[in-house]
Amino acid sequence: MSIIDVSNLTKDYGHGRGVFDVAISVEKGECYGFLGPNGAGKTTTIRHLMGFSKPQKGSTSIMGRDSWKNSAMLQKMIGYLPGEIALPQGITGTGFLNMMKRMRGLGDDSYLKMLLEKFELDPNIGTKQMSLGVKRKLAVVTAFMHDPDILILDEPTSGLDPIMQQIFIDYIEDEKKRGKTIFLSSHIFHEVDATCDKIAIIKDGRVISKFVANDLKNKSDKVYRVTFKTIEDYRKFEKLPYQFASKNPDKLRLRVHVLDDDVNQLITDISNLGIADFHEFPTTLEDYFMKFYKEDRVFEGVK
């Protein structure tokens, strides 16, 4: 049974803005990544999942229950991390966490303590004095404190420093092992790469691609930049039947696409030549996605 189900979700804000016929389903125990450029409709979709926004057409449901009609009940089972955070003022982080604890009727706070430690958050500070990153940490801890089975995360690591990002990724991996179902939107490819089983890409309000993350990882095409010591060796290599990404005879170097299966051939070929430098460029998920991100709209500006 799918835990999260989005079917034909449409919300038209006019001027081509909004989401159109979005369909996604997330199975139990899966981590689903939702990617797309700024303004593509990621947050709009998530806000529908949370029941904050009413669909014009289609529906979203969680555990078989309609998000809009059952929002109050569903929010108890979901750990939701919003993309933009507004905290009440005149209260400390501790005060805020206590308030949330009471609202959720949480008795045992051992899980909360574990989270505070994991995310290195000292909540004894007024929300107004918190930096953006510290606010994000507080939001993370608040979203997870009741140990929910379903996590819905809108750009969870945006604004976190690299060390916290890694701690966050490790946490998500652990939660996945505990059987949690996770839906997250992100721009940070290595976080999607590290955590997600399935990925959907949204652009201009429409899902334009869906795939299984592993399929992409096995596309083990790499780009190497080889710099030679002499122009003779450069010429010799240039004649070999490789797929060259770029050539620079002035600097005696070339970029070459090589499948992992063919890497032995490359080693043999270059070991007979004088090499000054060898550099690998990781072809990441990012390169793959960039093509979906390209925009052909013309932006008018202010007149």
Add this chain to the structure above:
Amino acid sequence: MEDTIIQVRNLSKDYGHGRGIFDINLNIEKGKVYGYVGTNGSGKTTTIRNMMGFIKPDRGNVTIQGLDSWKDATEIKKSVSYVPGEIAFPSLATGTDFLKLQADYLGIHDLTYMNHIISMLQLDPTANLKRMSKGMKQKTAITAALMGDKDLLILDEPTTGLDPLMRDSFIELIREEKEKGRTIFMSSHIFEEIEHICDQVAMIKDGRIVDTIDLWSLRHWKTKIFDIRFKGLDDYKKFLAKFHQIKDTDEDELLCQVEMPVSEIEQLFYVLKKFSVASIKEEHITLEQYFRKVYEKGRG
């Protein structure tokens, strides 16, 4: 000294409980792009807010082109483009309204440059300000700040929330500004962009500067690290016996990490050609790794 645009001297602001910034010293020269990195809550924004004259230092001071950032705050703001870390827009209907208001305020009549920024960032300013997504708000804030075309840019995490393509466009914008001779001070968590555009980087931790790095030297690191995965256990073991510059191994994964000066790279391939290799991956020595090293010292 005349080339120093921003000088931060012994800047301290103590918020108690060990929070705040302590004895910060920075020197930002004309025409440089200066990066400022640190963990969440380490004092980046506090430093920047002192520079902008929004808060008064407990000790020390910041001068911008010779003017004191607290006493001459009004004067300084005229020559600085500033993107704040957290954005609060006035309640106006659309991005266009806001940008027009901002242009008016800055006395800009020719909107060519502003529209250049808008098209670079692919911003649709006709959208409702309140309904804008985080990324769109960030684009609007960048446009509002940069349109002033000032000599000094102070940017507090300008790319938070931008998608990768937009980050690239932003980097392009900063490069253009640098070519015009502008001085830029920016904080960020995204090391890639810092590596791409900054000349120098200062790292702050718990309110103190722990390191300043000349990025030029990092880009020309002469040590190479490769992760080599073999097809069989036999090859893996033979390689280990044969090649001596091994840094790390993982027998389950048939993975060897080798480290050597770039001048000895031929030797590696000479040895490797006798084995069945599944993949070669380079470990890039990046600012991020450097950062981790600095920050993980004294943790745990």
